[in-house]
Amino acid sequence: MTTPTGREVALPPGDPLWHYRPIPGRYDEFQDSEGTVRPVWRQFWENLKSLEPAVLGQREEQARRLLRENGVTYNVYGAAKDLDRPWLLDPLPVLMPEAEWARLANALRQRLKVLNLLARDLYGPQQLLKWGILPGEAIHEHPGYLLPCHGMIPPDGIFLNWYAAQLARDATGAWRVLGDRTQGPSGAGYAVENRLVVSRTLPQDFHSLNVVRLASYFLTLKNSLSRLGGSLSGNPRIVVLTPGPRSSRYFEDVYLSRYLGYTLVEGGDLTVRGEGVFLKTLGGLLPVHVILRRLADSDCDPLELRSDSYLGVPALTQAVRAGQVIVVNPLGGGVLEAPILQVLLPRLCEYLLGEELQLRASDSWWCGLPEERAYVESHLDELLIRPAFQSRGKTLVGWQLSSQERGELLARIRARPTRFIGQRPVAGSTVPVWSEGQLQPWHLTLRTFAVYNGEDYDILPGGLCRVAPVSELLVESMAAGQRSKDLWVLSEQPVNTVTLLRPNVPALQLRRSPNDLPSRAADYLFWLGRLTERAEGAIRHLRGIVARLTTEVEPAGLPEMRLLVTALCDPGQSPLELQNPPPDWTMIREELWSFLSDFNRPGSLAETLDSARRTASVVRDRVAIDAWRILNQMELGDVRNEGATDPARLLMRLNQLLILCSAFSGLAAESMTRGPGWLFLDMGRRIERGLHTLRVIRGLLVDSSVELLPCLEAMLEIADSSMTYRYRYLSTLQLAPVLDLILVDETNPRSVIFQMIALGEHARRLEELCPSRPGEPSRLRQTYELLSELRLADIEALCDVDRRQDRESLARRLEEWSAALRGLSEDITHAFLSHTVAPRQLTELQTANRG
Amino acid sequence: MYYQVRHTTNYLYSDAVVLCQNQARLSPQTTRGQTRHSFSLEISPEPTVRRRWSDAFQNEVWYFSIETPHHRLQVTSRSLVERLAPDPIDPAATPAWERVRDLLARPTGVAERLAGQFRVESPFIMELPEARDYARQSFLPGRPILESALDLTRRIHADFHYSPATTAISTPTREVFLTRRGVCQDFAHLQITCLRSLGLAARYVSGYLVTLPPPGKPRLVGADASHAWLGLFVPEAGWVDLDPTNNLIPADRHVTIGWGRDYGDVCPIKGVFTGGGGQSIAVAVDVEPVDMPSLSADLADDVTIMPE
Numbered sequence A: 001m002t003t004p005t006g007r008e009v010a011l012p013p014g015d016p017l018w019h020y021r022p023i024p025g026r027y028d029e030f031q032d033s034e035g036t037v038r039p040v041w042r043q044f045w046e047n048l049k050s051l052e053p054a055v056l057g058q059r060e061e062q063a064r065r066l067l068r069e070n071g072v073t074y075n076v077y078g079a080a081k082d083l084d085r086p087w088l089l090d091p092l093p094v095l096m097p098e099a100e101w102a103r104l105a106n107a108l109r110q111r112l113k114v115l116n117l118l119a120r121d122l123y124g125p126q127q128l129l130k131w132g133i134l135p136g137e138a139i140h141e142h143p144g145y146l147l148p149c150h151g152m153i154p155p156d157g158i159f160l161n162w163y164a165a166q167l168a169r170d171a172t173g174a175w176r177v178l179g180d181r182t183q184g185p186s187g188a189g190y191a192v193e194n195r196l197v198v199s200r201t202l203p204q205d206f207h208s209l210n211v212v213r214l215a216s217y218f219l220t221l222k223n224s225l226s227r228l229g230g231s232l233s234g235n236p237r238i239v240v241l242t243p244g245p246r247s248s249r250y251f252e253d254v255y256l257s258r259y260l261g262y263t264l265v266e267g268g269d270l271t272v273r274g275e276g277v278f279l280k281t282l283g284g285l286l287p288v289h290v291i292l293r294r295l296a297d298s299d300c301d302p303l304e305l306r307s308d309s310y311l312g313v314p315a316l317t318q319a320v321r322a323g324q325v326i327v328v329n330p331l332g333g334g335v336l337e338a339p340i341l342q343v344l345l346p347r348l349c350e351y352l353l354g355e356e357l358q359l360r361a362s363d364s365w366w367c368g369l370p371e372e373r374a375y376v377e378s379h380l381d382e383l384l385i386r387p388a389f390q391s392r393g394k395t396l397v398g399w400q401l402s403s404q405e406r407g408e409l410l411a412r413i414r415a416r417p418t419r420f421i422g423q424r425p426v427a428g429s430t431v432p433v434w435s436e437g438q439l440q441p442w443h444l445t446l447r448t449f450a451v452y453n454g455e456d457y458d459i460l461p462g463g464l465c466r467v468a469p470v471s472e473l474l475v476e477s478m479a480a481g482q483r484s485k486d487l488w489v490l491s492e493q494p495v496n497t498v499t500l501l502r503p504n505v506p507a508l509q510l511r512r513s514p515n516d517l518p519s520r521a522a523d524y525l526f527w528l529g530r531l532t533e534r535a536e537g538a539i540r541h542l543r544g545i546v547a548r549l550t551t552e553v554e555p556a557g558l559p560e561m562r563l564l565v566t567a568l569c570d571p572g573q574s575p576l577e578l579q580n581p582p583p584d585w586t587m588i589r590e591e592l593w594s595f596l597s598d599f600n601r602p603g604s605l606a607e608t609l610d611s612a613r614r615t616a617s618v619v620r621d622r623v624a625i626d627a628w629r630i631l632n633q634m635e636l637g638d639v640r641n642e643g644a645t646d647p648a649r650l651l652m653r654l655n656q657l658l659i660l661c662s663a664f665s666g667l668a669a670e671s672m673t674r675g676p677g678w679l680f681l682d683m684g685r686r687i688e689r690g691l692h693t694l695r696v697i698r699g700l701l702v703d704s705s706v707e708l709l710p711c712l713e714a715m716l717e718i719a720d721s722s723m724t725y726r727y728r729y730l731s732t733l734q735l736a737p738v739l740d741l742i743l744v745d746e747t748n749p750r751s752v753i754f755q756m757i758a759l760g761e762h763a764r765r766l767e768e769l770c771p772s773r774p775g776e777p778s779r780l781r782q783t784y785e786l787l788s789e790l791r792l793a794d795i796e797a798l799c800d801v802d803r804r805q806d807r808e809s810l811a812r813r814l815e816e817w818s819a820a821l822r823g824l825s826e827d828i829t830h831a832f833l834s835h836t837v838a839p840r841q842l843t844e845l846q847t848a849n850r851g
Numbered sequence B: 001m002y003y004q005v006r007h008t009t010n011y012l013y014s015d016a017v018v019l020c021q022n023q024a025r026l027s028p029q030t031t032r033g034q035t036r037h038s039f040s041l042e043i044s045p046e047p048t049v050r051r052r053w054s055d056a057f058q059n060e061v062w063y064f065s066i067e068t069p070h071h072r073l074q075v076t077s078r079s080l081v082e083r084l085a086p087d088p089i090d091p092a093a094t095p096a097w098e099r100v101r102d103l104l105a106r107p108t109g110v111a112e113r114l115a116g117q118f119r120v121e122s123p124f125i126m127e128l129p130e131a132r133d134y135a136r137q138s139f140l141p142g143r144p145i146l147e148s149a150l151d152l153t154r155r156i157h158a159d160f161h162y163s164p165a166t167t168a169i170s171t172p173t174r175e176v177f178l179t180r181r182g183v184c185q186d187f188a189h190l191q192i193t194c195l196r197s198l199g200l201a202a203r204y205v206s207g208y209l210v211t212l213p214p215p216g217k218p219r220l221v222g223a224d225a226s227h228a229w230l231g232l233f234v235p236e237a238g239w240v241d242l243d244p245t246n247n248l249i250p251a252d253r254h255v256t257i258g259w260g261r262d263y264g265d266v267c268p269i270k271g272v273f274t275g276g277g278g279q280s281i282a283v284a285v286d287v288e289p290v291d292m293p294s295l296s297a298d299l300a301d302d303v304t305i306m307p308e
Helices: A040-047 A053-069 A096-121 A188-201 A203-209 A216-230 A249-259 A316-321 A333-337 A340-355 A370-378 A403-415 A519-549 A561-566 A586-596 A605-618 A624-635 A641-645 A648-670 A678-701 A709-717 A722-729 A735-744 A752-769 A779-793 A808-837 B097-105 B112-118 B128-135 B145-158 B173-179 B184-197
Strands: A072-075 A084-085 A093-099 A161-167 A175-181 A239-242 A263-265 A270-271 A276-281 A284-288 A289-292 A326-328 A363-365 A385-388 A420-423 A429-435 A439-450 A457-459 A462-468 A483-490 A842-846 B001-026 B034-044 B047-056 B060-066 B070-083 B202-209 B225-233 B238-242 B254-260 B269-275 B281-291
Touching: A040 A203, A040 A586, A053 A429, A093 A096, A093 A316, A096 A161, A096 A175, A096 A333, A096 A340, A096 A439, A096 A457, A096 A483, A175 A333, A175 A439, A188 A249, A188 A333, A188 A439, A188 A462, A188 A483, A188 B202, A203 A403, A216 A249, A216 A289, A216 A326, A216 A340, A216 A457, A216 A624, A239 A284, A249 A263, A249 A483, A270 A284, A270 A316, A276 A316, A276 A519, A316 A326, A316 A439, A326 A439, A326 A457, A326 A586, A340 A363, A363 A370, A370 A420, A370 A779, A420 A779, A420 B173, A429 A483, A462 A808, A519 A561, A519 A586, A519 A605, A519 A648, A519 A678, A519 A709, A519 A842, A561 A586, A561 A678, A586 A641, A605 A624, A648 A678, A678 A709, A678 A752, A678 B145, A709 A722, A709 A735, A735 A752, A735 A779, A752 A779, A752 B060, A752 B254, A779 A808, B001 B173, B001 B202, B060 B112, B097 B145, B097 B225, B112 B225, B128 B173, B128 B184, B145 B238, B184 B202, B184 B225, B202 B281, B225 B254
Parallel strands: A093 A483, A239 A263, A239 A289, A289 A326
Antiparallel strands: A072 A084, A161 A175, A161 A439, A270 A276, A276 A284, A363 A420, A385 A420, A429 A439, A439 A457, A439 A462, A462 A483, A842 B269, B001 B060, B001 B070, B001 B269, B001 B281, B034 B070, B047 B060, B202 B225, B202 B254, B225 B238
16 A cells, blocks of 8 residues: 555555555654654554454453443533443554653643733733733633632642643644643543553553553642642641532542542532531531632632522632632633633743743634734634633634625624634644544544642643544544543653552541541432332342243233232332223233333332432442442343343343342442441431332232232242241241241341341431431431331231221231331431432522612 | 711511621722721621622622521611712813723723723623614714713613612613613613723712702702712723713712622622521611711721621
């Protein structure tokens, strides 16, 4: 084959899959314009060539699986049903020699120096404005310039504790800036996760090539936050403030908090008291010293900033102003993201540093200046038109506009010239991507990350690459493009390894099961316990039913079948109960499939599994990584649609799910410390198990008109107590011993009384951990009352049958106990979690100038 | 003239408010033609925290929070202010308005550059084509800026009906244009919108009017509540105040609290609270001329807190 220059390219003999043909006229990362493999790639390419092409496909598959198991996702706003989109990773890294990296890093440091000086002036003396170096509109019309933050200069003068820049190469191969991320730059978590996955899928290459390690980046961030917090407290509490699970970057928020070892909080978990910020926990209010914010600064405080946003904490700005808390990055830095700065920065750099700006955007023009506007208007066909102030605003591609769109755009520019910039597109480089069984040249953007170390900036020796088959898709967003890639900076020398587990900090104070569990997290853990147990109960129950569909006997002929399906719901709730005459087999089947697979039906298995996963995602920072992997596999999969026609396969899937449930509860039992988090998880589980057992007894054993033996059989199966029963009573099935075993046998971990005993112990332990406030009724009393009632229950009497062929007294007691358990659940929620349940009734009050 | 200002705001809630955090901009600035001799802010129940700071416009801001459950919040400010009428300015001698517009577009001095922030859109002042057309009728080619602005003030006063019942906290200027009615805040916003649409710099001023007229003069409109007007940037002269609600240049019967781009920057009291249920607000303002007090130590800028 030949390159555009007509030269032969050295390719591995005989294998067409390896043919890689860069796009003529574009800078290619892998080959130079002569078609020669660039030096930094040579060793890697030799290794790669020795692989069978099929191996690359396997590597990609392996990467996909690792990412899925680790729960790496990217949320896309607006996707209603399934928020999490899996993160796609190409297994081949992008390589860069260390010398080039060092130049780029220095250029980034210079850029950061200018940006910090600029922010300090804008929020301080505003000399640049007063002396006309910076056009006034650039600030005055900028919605990201936060007036309330005027005068709030961070003590060390650093507005960018961490930062990201989105880069691409121009046609000459020089790096250009597409955008700055100055608030809580996202992507570093993905970069680290990509590194973990790629280094695992290409272990030999990774170790033989002297790839510079990433871990020191987060170590520097951690040290930096501790240093800042150290000015407020000897042992500062640092939290990560997230917008919550609906945010596109929630995965990363969880990842960061876990990786750095900080509590993940939402705005509602924090409150300003006095002038300090506090974390609302089960143990009371705990002071917070540093907030690593993952919110836009305008969302951080409804009192002084955006009054319609409740993602933040009212009066946070005041707490910062009073010096009681440090927000990272400091409030106000969003102003530095504006595309207009890409026009102004070269001049500002010369003015502020007396140096030429090394890392530039592509040539840009601001329409606020008449000459520049004239240029933009006459060169519209060659330019991208971007909003001057919103970094995330829509970019219009000049040469793609219809004549009508063109006219409209020109009119908009004329009406508000200051709001637009024109910018030459950046060609971008290409890089080999494994797609459709061959290596193809895709377009590349690179996000680089910087963190302030107290004296200067450390630049992450790597980055987050995004690639796309079409160059137009390459805009500055992290979500742009189709896949990501890891960037390997290759050193000439062997590299040092750093891990976060050995940070260079003073010895920690020993602590055990701290009470700093946010009340909101406790609430979610409680519900995670309930939902996973609800799923387990439903699976056991459904398995009992489906097993009966696969026997030789025609299921329609089984007497207990109708009761079994009806008992899936609470008494009075099943559609089958309302049927008169009694439901036929078709209806029972329909009801069964609906309960199994209908996502929109509350309490169905499909919905329960989905809710459990969602609930876990909210407290992902509190769930062990292995447990999260298990939850990610807990779904019905294709049997949701096909199970109806193939009960045997469905049965197999239900069995698998049950094993996953057991694995999850096993992990909870063996890996979670017995702090408040575990107590809430387990209380949820106990309450749900008690409720489920009571409901099944009610559904199967109250109606005495149905043949009893098959019902008792089914009851023991669902309550997972068959083995114990047979061991005790052999094969004689009777009502009283069954009830004794599943209701009041204190040694049976499936019995209702066993759940009550556990609940009592948990409640007592919680009271010790979080002493109730004066005047609050004890949460223990109700548990003990229910417990003693169960202990005193006369099982023989409960087995009596009344005149209406019902075991009426059994039904009544079951109903009382269920109600008591539900009440207990509400009491727990109320006593410990009250402020998480009530919506935050924040209202703005203002007085007008009425005169 | 010396004035004693008393401004009381009463909030009543049907359910207890457990936490509220507020900002008050109630203390008159010491500025050209105005000296504040004393100021006190009484808050009941007693706040957990109260702090004073200066915002980006040099307005004095009081932050206070109440962290005990309460059904009622009362905020009373008292100030003693000395007010002098500004030096008269000859409208016909001011520069042509286009010259001012061009100067602001290409500023050469610090004053014009800083005035730039009052020249562009702000949350309550959005561009409105009908406002520009309306303003054009006063801003004729070559006409002196202050003469044009006074004519616009006169026309707003004549064309729009003062109607305290019509507007909520913030009525969009577009709607004020349609209904032709509003309160002082709306008229100030309206005239600011007109002036900025021409490329001029105008700022929102929050303050008070003397409650009772001097003998032989009519009572000013808007005197029983906090008042609002606007300032226009005139090169050399500086900021010239205009009151479209009363069709005049404020003199010694206006007391200035502070200014901003629009109402949102100088809102007298704003807050966020948790709980509260239904609420009602009552405001009382009283601005009384007082004899020149003997300026002794007790009139120093002081702050008192009086629990309920």
